Amino acid sequence: MALSGIAGQQRAIDFLRRVLKKETVPHAFLFSGMQGSGKLASALELARALNCLSPHDHDSCGVCGACRKLREGLHPDVVHIKSDGTSIKLDQIRELVKRFRFRPFEGKYRIVIIHDAQRMLEVAQNALLKILEEPPQANLFILLAPESQMLLSTIVSRCCQVRFQPLDESHVADILVREDGLSPESAASVARLAEGSIEKARWFCGQNPEEGWKRVIDRMESLGEICILDFFPMISQWAKGCENAERDFEFIKLWVRDLILFRVTEAQKTGGACRGAGCGLTFDLSERSLKAAGQVPLEHLFILYQKVELAMQGFKINANLQMSLEGLCLAIKDFLYGKGDWNSFSKRGKALSF
Amino acid sequence: MKFQVEKANLVQVLQRIQSATEKKTTMPILNNCLIKASGEGLLEFSATDLELSLWTEMAAQVAMEGKTTVSARKLLEIVREVPQNTISFELDAVRGRLLVKAGRSRFELSTIAAEDFPNIDLYQDLPLTSCDAEVLRKALQKTLYCIPMEEESFATPGLLWHGTEDSNLRFVSSDGHRLSYYEVPASAFPGFQMPVEIIVPRKAVQEMHRLLEKESEVSIGMGEKSLVLRTPGAFLSTLLLEAEFPEYENIIPAERPYAISVPTEILFPALKRVALVTDTSYRYVKLNIGKNSLELQSGNPELGNANEIIDIDYDGADISIAFNVKYVMESISAMESETIRFEWVDDGHGGIFLGPEDPGYFSLIMPMVV
Numbered sequence: 248m249a250l251s252g253i254a255g256q257q258r259a260i261d262f263l264r265r266v267l268k269k270e271t272v273p274h275a276f277l278f279s280g281m282q283g284s285g286k287l288a289s290a291l292e293l294a295r296a297l298n299c300l301s302p303h304d305h306d307s308c309g310v311c312g313a314c315r316k317l318r319e320g321l322h323p324d325v326v327h328i329k330s331d332g333t334s335i336k337l338d339q340i341r342e343l344v345k346r347f348r349f350r351p352f353e354g355k356y357r358i359v360i361i362h363d364a365q366r367m368l369e370v371a372q373n374a375l376l377k378i379l380e381e382p383p384q385a386n387l388f389i390l391l392a393p394e395s396q397m398l399l400s401t402i403v404s405r406c407c408q409v410r411f412q413p414l415d416e417s418h419v420a421d422i423l424v425r426e427d428g429l430s431p432e433s434a435a436s437v438a439r440l441a442e443g444s445i446e447k448a449r450w451f452c453g454q455n456p457e458e459g460w461k462r463v464i465d466r467m468e469s470l471g472e473i474c475i476l477d478f479f480p481m482i483s484q485w486a487k488g489c490e491n492a493e494r495d496f497e498f499i500k501l502w503v504r505d506l507i508l509f510r511v512t513e514a515q516k517t518g519g520a521c522r523g524a525g526c527g528l529t530f531d532l533s534e535r536s537l538k539a540a541g542q543v544p545l546e547h548l549f550i551l552y553q554k555v556e557l558a559m560q561g562f563k564i565n566a567n568l569q570m571s572l573e574g575l576c577l578a579i580k581d582f583l584y585g586k587g588d589w590n591s592f593s594k595r596g597k598a599l600s601f
Numbered sequence: 602m603k604f605q606v607e608k609a610n611l612v613q614v615l616q617r618i619q620s621a622t623e624k625k626t627t628m629p630i631l632n633n634c635l636i637k638a639s640g641e642g643l644l645e646f647s648a649t650d651l652e653l654s655l656w657t658e659m660a661a662q663v664a665m666e667g668k669t670t671v672s673a674r675k676l677l678e679i680v681r682e683v684p685q686n687t688i689s690f691e692l693d694a695v696r697g698r699l700l701v702k703a704g705r706s707r708f709e710l711s712t713i714a715a716e717d718f719p720n721i722d723l724y725q726d727l728p729l730t731s732c733d734a735e736v737l738r739k740a741l742q743k744t745l746y747c748i749p750m751e752e753e754s755f756a757t758p759g760l761l762w763h764g765t766e767d768s769n770l771r772f773v774s775s776d777g778h779r780l781s782y783y784e785v786p787a788s789a790f791p792g793f794q795m796p797v798e799i800i801v802p803r804k805a806v807q808e809m810h811r812l813l814e815k816e817s818e819v820s821i822g823m824g825e826k827s828l829v830l831r832t833p834g835a836f837l838s839t840l841l842l843e844a845e846f847p848e849y850e851n852i853i854p855a856e857r858p859y860a861i862s863v864p865t866e867i868l869f870p871a872l873k874r875v876a877l878v879t880d881t882s883y884r885y886v887k888l889n890i891g892k893n894s895l896e897l898q899s900g901n902p903e904l905g906n907a908n909e910i911i912d913i914d915y916d917g918a919d920i921s922i923a924f925n926v927k928y929v930m931e932s933i934s935a936m937e938s939e940t941i942r943f944e945w946v947d948d949g950h951g952g953i954f955l956g957p958e959d960p961g962y963f964s965l966i967m968p969m970v971v
Contacts, residue, residue, distance in 0.1 A: 312716070312720070315716075316717060319717065321628070321630060321717045323628065323631075323651050323719040345752070346651075347843070348752070348758075348802070348842050348843055348844055349651070349652055349802075349826075349840040349841075349842065349843060350826040350840060350841075350843060352649075352651045352719055352840070353719060353720045383843055384843070
């Protein structure tokens with residue numbers, strides 16, 4: 248593969264190729280965009296195009312010694328900086344700065360790729376700033392980060408920013424078929440879940456998405472009928488038996504997204520004639536939740552989406568899973584199915600044990 | 602690849618290349634050394650840490666040509682421990698293992714393909730000119746002690762080589778507290794083309810010095826970003842530091858009105874004695890110079906103090922000036938002179954230590970406030 252082989256990032260790649268063609272390579276790039284949108288692949292391809300021994304049309308040949316070493320991660324002039332634990336530490340940057348005392352060893356350029364640059368501690372960023380301000384010759388920095396705002400503005404202002412968009416579903420599916428050997432059908436269904444991120448798509452591939460989805464959505468749909476007395480044991484059971492909470496939250500988010508999509512598209516007006524994958528929904532949704540979604544104000548659904556995001560963020564910073572789920576599910580019960588369902592007892596008049 | 606070698610020679614070669622292998626594990630292949638067996642009974646070993654590269658060759662009985670890389674440290678440890686005098690090596694290319702056999706011991710070492718080794722052959726076609734090994738060795742030896750270990754704001758961790766106006770070649774080192782240089786006539790390096798100035802990193806200076814200790818036939822060459830040194834059996838190449846050396850000439854006082862001369866055999870032992878009461882926090886030696894006398898004085902509130910008077914020939918203004926005793930001793934030991942000449946301006950400027958019988962050498966030490 249060469250730079251021109253990167254799928255789905257036409258604008259970014261066109262820009263990089265223009266830079267190569269004009270031979271006006273800046274000293275630092277900031278590739279920003281969500282995880283799995285092809286930032287690292289592009290950075291590596293750029294490194295290859297710059298250090299290729301026999302480039303044609305300003306792109307790498309893919310067969311020379313330098314291209315081979317780069318592909319196998321053995322090129323002495325490509326330096327990867329990755330987080331040590333949860334952050335990129337000052338010592339790592341200091342160690343890196345020491346290497347700048349020398350010219351690149353065998354390539355034309357030394358390429359420093361900083362993975363998850365947002366994880367750099369502030370002191371580390373300031374140390375890096377020093378070298379970004381007085382860039383030594385024949386060195387290229389490539390910072391990878393989801394958003395440029397996550398870095399110090401002084402760093403951002405010294406980098407040439409390249410934005411990477413989320414990939415199209417079709418591109419994600421293509422990559423899954425080509426590189427991961429998935430069947431076109433399952434690739435398409437996973438791609439729909441992935442929100443334009445190949446990394447997320449690969450993560451879903453290993454999670455048995457269909458089955459997990461079904462289990463979570465059953466629970467979501469039961470929220471409309473379940474009485475409060477049954478609600479808490481159900482959530483408690485869910486939290487205890489949960490194998491992959493992050494995935495479950497993802498599914499809840501996708502489900503709410505689907506409801507919003509359904510609410511705003513024509514499908515809602517035509518009485519739910521168009522449903523499922525055909526109109527962009529992730530999976531088939533039941534009549535009950537579609538009906539509920541059609542009746543509540545659209546704002547309620549947006550509030551729900553925000554709540555799911557908040558719960559996910561909370562969970563990432565170690566919030567209690569059961570409490571996060573309880574809060575989220577009560578909000579869904581409230582905003583989607585209405586207060587009428589806050590019954591303490593089961594409607595079916597089940598015999599209670601007290 | 603298949604060959605047999607003598608243990609003693611192999612140990613020597615492996616020891617030599619150890620200094621160029623990387624100790625950290627950022628790139629595993631840098632822990633390895635490249636072994637190349639060629640048909641003419643030659644065995645080549647190379648290693649690099651991306652700053653310094655070493656290549657050496659030795660004779661061996663080569664049964665089959667080939668090349669591979671294995672851990673340099675492990676190979677040395679194995680070869681050292683083996684009691685037999687002859688060791689045979691064989692590469693199992695399919696499994697990527699190097700079999701090392703000696704007597705009834707047998708080792709299988711994992712390898713990394715030779716193609717993946719950084720390309721260090723690329724300096725070998727530089728034009729080389731022969732140079733005076735002894736002169737170069739002296740120059741390195743006399744300046745090495747001043748090169749700082751780490752980069753600091755006013756110190757570059759390398760040795761500056763530059764030409765002077767009177768077409769000499771000067772080797773300068775400084776750690777920000779002291780400075781030394783050694784000047785040699787450019788005729789010692791006939792045909793050596795040098796740009797305005799180059800800075801050779803500390804590690805390379807050390808390695809070059811080590812290599813020169815045993816060799817008399819040396820040639821030297823320089824590329825755009827590297828310096829190479831070639832001896833009959835070895836080849837050293839180092840990348841040059843891309844740094845700016847401070848403008849050191851500004852701190853050397855042009856006119857030094859005062860000077861004394863002391864025999865080395867009197868001054869050095871006296872310094873050694875007064876240094877006994879110094880430690881890491883009290884490390885000064887104060888030179889109190891008056892009419893015809895030099896008093897060395899040092900002290901430490903915890904241990905006590907010491908002083909010693911040396912007769913000299915001096916008839917000028919009295920002065921009292923303190924230096925780090927370690928610096929003075931190191932500077933004197935680097936000199937090959939029977940007398941030491943100390944020149945100064947006042948206690949605020951650097952004191953200069955020269956060896957009249959060692960004309961190329963110059964050392965300046967900044968005074969301390971005690």
